[in-house]
Amino acid sequence: MKRSLDEHAARFDEQASEYDDSKSEEYNACANLVIEHAAPGADDIVLDLATGTGAIALALAPDAKRVVGRDISDGMLAEAKRKADDEGLENLAFDTGRFREPAYDGPVDIVTSNFAMHHLSDAEKREAIAVIGDLEPRTFVLGDVMFFGEPDPDEPFYSPEVDDPATVGMLADAFTDAGFSLTAVERVHDQVGVLVAERSSAAGDAAVGE
Ligand SMILES: C[S@@+](CC[C@H](N)C(=O)[O-])C[C@H]1O[C@@H](n2cnc3c(N)ncnc32)[C@H](O)[C@@H]1O
Numbered sequence: 001m002k003r004s005l006d007e008h009a010a011r012f013d014e015q016a017s018e019y020d021d022s023k024s025e026e027y028n029a030c031a032n033l034v035i036e037h038a039a040p041g042a043d044d045i046v047l048d049l050a051t052g053t054g055a056i057a058l059a060l061a062p063d064a065k066r067v068v069g070r071d072i073s074d075g076m077l078a079e080a081k082r083k084a085d086d087e088g089l090e091n092l093a094f095d096t097g098r099f100r101e102p103a104y105d106g107p108v109d110i111v112t113s114n115f116a117m118h119h120l121s122d123a124e125k126r127e128a129i130a131v132i133g134d135l136e137p138r139t140f141v142l143g144d145v146m147f148f149g150e151p152d153p154d155e156p157f158y159s160p161e162v163d164d165p166a167t168v169g170m171l172a173d174a175f176t177d178a179g180f181s182l183t184a185v186e187r188v189h190d191q192v193g194v195l196v197a198e199r200s201s202a203a204g205d206a207a208v209g210e
Helices: 005-015 025-038 055-060 074-087 122-134 168-177 200-209
Strands: 045-049 066-071 092-096 110-114 139-147 180-189 192-199
Touching: 005 074, 025 055, 025 110, 025 139, 025 180, 025 192, 045 055, 055 066, 055 074, 055 092, 055 110, 066 074, 074 092, 122 139, 122 168, 139 168, 168 180, 168 192, 192 200
Parallel strands: 045 066, 045 110, 066 092, 110 139
Antiparallel strands: 139 192, 180 192
């Protein structure tokens, strides 16, 4: 991580009230793909890591049983809570938690995360993906800044001073090591994509049932 957790939290606290006003086309495409692939059913519990102002969590809540959002920025979490209240959504719970310590040990069917894991170093991402694997969700949907080709700081979405994105290959390996099978790869931009992973046992069960 190129900045400490506290520095990242402070950076997002500062932008929290304006965060929703500055979304790029690629961010929107990425978020929509995460929402589309997560597709929770009425009995599903969703854990949205680095939930920010709740873009993914709020979109999934109407279809899910419950959505749990975790983030390190109090300012972003306050915005997420305010929006959930404004929309009258009651099956959402937002609180402090980080990728490698989500502060959640209940059941979870689907884990989502959008535009955030690139703040971690590759070793930290591996650790985070292993922690997510240990929660035993059926599906993990990761939208993020990730490299499909050569890293290019002159292209959007990658600021080397604060970001530390991985290659798609590194993320695919980390998913496999954590017991997931990659079931979809969506390229939004050469430096933005969505990976969909299913627990290997869940993927096997589905194949047997077909
Ligand atoms: C660019 S925002 C994305 C927010 C949201 N997922 C979205 O799609 O709009 C990145 C978020 O990641 C959070 N974050 C950064 N590092 C984190 C970590 N290690 N654990 C949890 N949240 C983290 C920040 O506080 C911020 O809210």
